[in-house]
Amino acid sequence: MSVLNKDRSLIAVMGDEDSVTGILLAGVGHIDSKQKPNFLVVDSKTPLAKIEEAFTEFTRRKDIAIILITQQVADDIRGLIDDHDQAFPTVLEIPSKDHPYDPTKDSVLKRVQRIFGEDAR
Secondary structure (H helix, E strand, C coil), X not given: CCHHHCCCCEEEEEECHHHXXXXXXXXXCCECCCCCECEEXXXXXXXXXXXXXXXXXXXXXXXXXXXXXXXXXXXXXXXXXXXXXXXXXEEEEECCCCCCXXXXXXXXXXXXXXXXXXXXX
16 A cells, blocks of 8 residues: 555445445444544435535545445435545445446446546446
8 A cells, every 4th residue: 555545444334224234244344533433324314414424524534445335325415426536535336235236327437438438338
């Protein structure tokens, strides 16, 4: 890992309870010294402002290298996802149990297609 990113060692997770729980069971969960977790469980009662706040916080944290976000949650904050243009943390959209992955919505694939053209599929 480069010197500039040596402190980025965590993966943040945002999504439905089943998706987040599965990833946390793989050992990804972490709570820092300020009692801030690296995950957010989103359900139908979660206010949009809380989702946006968590995403913004995860993108600003210097210890997070990757943000895994279910595509359904990413759709709720698509503007923030599309505006995120930094290499770190990298934002990866993943499917959930109830919502399959749709590559036409994926922000990373959209960027690749803009750079390399439609042949990048």
